[in-house]
Amino acid sequence: MNIISLFLLFLLSGNPTGLTISDEMVTLVIDKHTTQVEIVEFNKRLKEEKGITFYVYSITRSKEGEIEYIKIVVDCNDGNSGTATVKFNSKNEKIGFFRDYRPGASTSFSIGGMD
Numbered sequence: 001m002n003i004i005s006l007f008l009l010f011l012l013s014g015n016p017t018g019l020t021i022s023d024e025m026v027t028l029v030i031d032k033h034t035t036q037v038e039i040v041e042f043n044k045r046l047k048e049e050k051g052i053t054f055y056v057y058s059i060t061r062s063k064e065g066e067i068e069y070i071k072i073v074v075d076c077n078d079g080n081s082g083t084a085t086v087k088f089n090s091k092n093e094k095i096g097f098f099r100d101y102r103p104g105a106s107t108s109f110s111i112g113g114m115d
Helices: 003-013 036-050
Strands: 018-021 025-031 053-061 067-075 081-087 094-100 109-114
Touching: 018 036, 025 036, 025 067, 036 053, 067 094, 081 094, 081 109
Parallel strands: none
Antiparallel strands: 018 025, 025 094, 053 067, 067 081, 094 109
């Protein structure tokens, strides 16, 4: 596991799902219970507050409304961008990204899935 994967796992695995935006950091964590309404709100807030383009390229939900598969695309519009895909096989799996705006940050952006 590389340093970016370790940092992403550390950052996102302990955090509840949702979107956190501050002057220095943006984190987004999605799990299988994240609703479409929440995803639309994440998209809106990221664009309005940080100029980040976020969208769900593909999503499959169960009859109960839980996410089974999701592919997300993120473009911070500053040279940092990426795509991640996850197939939710366990209740602990998550997908997300972070953007660290602190000067000299060792990892300024990472995106991916984790369990």
